[in-house]
Amino acid sequence: MTFFMDAGESFKIALGAIVANKSRGALTALGIIIGIVAVITTMTAANGLKNTFRETFASVGADVVYVSKRPWVQMGRGFQFRNRKDISLAASDKLQERLLGRGVVNPSISGNQSLKYRSKVLDGITITGTTDKQIIVSDMVPESGRFLTPFDVAYKKTVTVIGSGIAESLFEQTNPIGKEIKVGRYKFTVIGVMEEQGGSFFGGPDFDRQIYIPITTFGKTIGFNGGRANVNIAIKAPSAEAMSTFEYEVIGEMRKIRGLKPTEDDDFSINKLDTLLDSYNSMMGVVVLVGLVITGISLFVGGVGVMNIMFVSVTERTKEIGIRKAIGAKRRSILLQFLFESSTICLFAGIIGLIIAQILTEIINKLLMPASISPFIIVVALVVSVMVGVLSGFVPAYRGAKLNPIDALRYE
Amino acid sequence: MSSDDLATVPLADGVILSIENVTRTYVMGDEEVHALKGVSITINKGEYVAIMGPSGSGKSTLMNMIGCLDVPSTGEYILENQAVSAMSEDQLAEIRNEKIGFVFQTFNLVPRVTVYQNIELPLIYKGVAKRHRRKIVEKAIEAVGLGERAKHKSNELSGGQRQRVAIARALVCEPAIILADEPTGNLDSSTGKEIMALMDGLHKKGHTIILVTHEDDIAEHANRTIRLRDGLLESSG
Ligand SMILES: Nc1ncnc2c1ncn2[C@@H]1O[C@H](COP(=O)(O)OP(=O)(O)O)[C@@H](O)[C@H]1O
Ligand SMILES: [Mg+2]
Numbered sequence: 344m345t346f347f348m349d350a351g352e353s354f355k356i357a358l359g360a361i362v363a364n365k366s367r368g369a370l371t372a373l374g375i376i377i378g379i380v381a382v383i384t385t386m387t388a389a390n391g392l393k394n395t396f397r398e399t400f401a402s403v404g405a406d407v408v409y410v411s412k413r414p415w416v417q418m419g420r421g422f423q424f425r426n427r428k429d430i431s432l433a434a435s436d437k438l439q440e441r442l443l444g445r446g447v448v449n450p451s452i453s454g455n456q457s458l459k460y461r462s463k464v465l466d467g468i469t470i471t472g473t474t475d476k477q478i479i480v481s482d483m484v485p486e487s488g489r490f491l492t493p494f495d496v497a498y499k500k501t502v503t504v505i506g507s508g509i510a511e512s513l514f515e516q517t518n519p520i521g522k523e524i525k526v527g528r529y530k531f532t533v534i535g536v537m538e539e540q541g542g543s544f545f546g547g548p549d550f551d552r553q554i555y556i557p558i559t560t561f562g563k564t565i566g567f568n569g570g571r572a573n574v575n576i577a578i579k580a581p582s583a584e585a586m587s588t589f590e591y592e593v594i595g596e597m598r599k600i601r602g603l604k605p606t607e608d609d610d611f612s613i614n615k616l617d618t619l620l621d622s623y624n625s626m627m628g629v630v631v632l633v634g635l636v637i638t639g640i641s642l643f644v645g646g647v648g649v650m651n652i653m654f655v656s657v658t659e660r661t662k663e664i665g666i667r668k669a670i671g672a673k674r675r676s677i678l679l680q681f682l683f684e685s686s687t688i689c690l691f692a693g694i695i696g697l698i699i700a701q702i703l704t705e706i707i708n709k710l711l712m713p714a715s716i717s718p719f720i721i722v723v724a725l726v727v728s729v730m731v732g733v734l735s736g737f738v739p740a741y742r743g744a745k746l747n748p749i750d751a752l753r754y755e
Numbered sequence: 756m757s758s759d760d761l762a763t764v765p766l767a768d769g770v771i772l773s774i775e776n777v778t779r780t781y782v783m784g785d786e787e788v789h790a791l792k793g794v795s796i797t798i799n800k801g802e803y804v805a806i807m808g809p810s811g812s813g814k815s816t817l818m819n820m821i822g823c824l825d826v827p828s829t830g831e832y833i834l835e836n837q838a839v840s841a842m843s844e845d846q847l848a849e850i851r852n853e854k855i856g857f858v859f860q861t862f863n864l865v866p867r868v869t870v871y872q873n874i875e876l877p878l879i880y881k882g883v884a885k886r887h888r889r890k891i892v893e894k895a896i897e898a899v900g901l902g903e904r905a906k907h908k909s910n911e912l913s914g915g916q917r918q919r920v921a922i923a924r925a926l927v928c929e930p931a932i933i934l935a936d937e938p939t940g941n942l943d944s945s946t947g948k949e950i951m952a953l954m955d956g957l958h959k960k961g962h963t964i965i966l967v968t969h970e971d972d973i974a975e976h977a978n979r980t981i982r983l984r985d986g987l988l989e990s991s992g
Binding site for chain 2: 662663665666667668669670671672673674675676748749752
């Protein structure tokens with residue numbers, strides 16, 4: 344009971360004291376403000392990165408394993424991977440046979456080539472040679488027209504399905520379906536346009552800016568790197584739950600196809616969303632760590648500033664403490680009064696920090712990636728502010744609380 | 756920590772406080788100042804006592820002791836059957852809050868807050884609920900004739916008005932004793948008279964009042980005069 348009445352009273356007094364010392368309070372609060380801005384921006388950026396990442400790799404699918412020559416995330420310089428045998432289209436076909444009825448197998452291969460439609464040229468576009476199974480393993484559908492069919496693949500048709508970004512750049516308002524474009528030196532007929540996939544993760548693939556052609560035409564029109572096909576094989580598991588056992592089946596079948604002895608290591612790599620997530624998580628760890636260090640340093644500096652201002656405040660009000668004690672204030676009341684004052688300073692700083700962080704977030708939103716401050720982050724920021732206030736106010740407040748009443752009253 | 760579980764020392768009927776052979780020594784570095792050198796006083800309920808003596812004779816030290824702002828170095832102080840000498844700091848705070856009303860020479864109002872808030876403060880420390888506080892504070896403001904000033908800050912008031920606020924603040928917890936240390940010392944003589952009239956009125960209503968002064972015409976308001984000299988009792992009326 345008494346505590347809450349003290350609290351209300353202390354809060355009023357704290358507000359009064361801060362208003363009376365605006366400039367000093369504002370200066371001291373700077374450290375806290377920076378700290379809060381840092382903590383919010385870090386958390387918001389981390390969140391934004393996570394969302395962008397999710398969007399970009401949504402098509403990877405949690406129930407798909409990829410068999411490739413190299414791992415997606417490579418530690419060191421990877422000489423051991425370079426010397427591996429390429430993964431041939433034939434290997435993919437064999438895998439499909441062996442996994443028949445258990446998983447959907449789709450080989451694909453990518454390269455870069457320029458596109459041309461009438462006078463418009465786009466350079467360095469990712470060309471993916473693939474099969475009709477692509478839309479099953481990557482969960483994408485054409486927005487208009489159709490995707491590649493088994494017939495297109497079997498008969499090496501020079502047809503292509505283009506990403507939504509390519510459609511926009513190359514055709515603008517015109518309907519691309521049925522039009523002929525040049526991929527390098529070869530003419531391809533556009534048979535479909537993929538639906539928009541959205542945001543690309545820094546440096547990650549932009550699925551909207553690529554085109555798909557039958558894998559069987561890839562070698563002739565784009566050309567294999569080093570003259571030999573090295574495909575990535577995507578295999579969709581029957582379900583996400585079955586992934587781990589399915590992964591071992593795939594490894595087993597691949598080892599047979601590659602003719603490995605039981606003592607030999609795998610000469611291919613298994614890739615999946617988890618692998619990407621792991622590397623993403625360790626990257627995120629670095630971002631968060633740096634953010635936390637900046638936050639910690641600023642909050643520490645701010646806290647020391649608040650402690651300093653509170654020592655001044657307690658000293659300036661020594662006489663007031665004496666008066667309050669004379670009329671019955673206990674040590675706890677005085678302690679609370681000053682703790683509320685320091686927490687209020689920090690809470691104000693925290694709110695200012697929140698406002699600045701909101702502005703920063705909008706800038707990030709416009710320039711970098713979708714980002715927004717979540718209610719949870721707001722709560723964290725405010726709780727952290729108040730905690731800094733309580734911690735940094737404690738020693739000065741305690742010093743005020745244990746003043747001897749007559750000495751305090753005699754203070755001028 | 757309630758004042759109920761303190762050692763009770765029964766005083767004779769009608770006695771509000773008893774000081775027995777009290778000393779107070781201030782230690783400042785190597786130097787010792789003997790502000791009180793063995794003082795014994797008994798004061799009855801409803802008395803109006805003036806403490807007089809030259810500057811430095813220990814008047815304020817004695818007042819602080821009676822007001823429980825300070826405890827004796829040696830000796831006994833019993834206030835309303837309770838042994839003050841043995842109390843903890845928070846117990847002393849509770850006693851000051853509930854049994855003592857201070858009026859200081861320099862008014863000692865809390866800066867920045869209004870007249871109303873100053874007078875309300877002892878009630879907040881006592882833990883009186885807000886709805887009860889309002890009535891008590893308004894009554895006290897009326898009693899000292901400051902009705903229209905409730906929302907003013909203390910720096911907007913004259914000296915006399917400030918002292919009235921201090922008196923109102925001293926009254927709200929219905930103290931056993933009102934202690935006034937040179938209450939007119941910072942006031943002109945006509946304002947001083949008004950304040951003394953207020954004190955006289957409180958005495959008539961039955962309050963026990965102890966006031967420190969070095970002016971004879973102020974001391975004349977009291978029924979009894981205690982004289983201090985050099986930390987010792989010269990006469991106790
Ligand atoms: N807090 C203190 N510390 C040290 N000396 C003090 C303190 N308070 C009073 N004294 C000394 O004690 C003596 C009595 O002081 P005081 O009680 O204030 O006298 P009076 O009020 O009669 O003028 C003086 O010599 C004074 O300097
Ligand atoms: Mg004095």
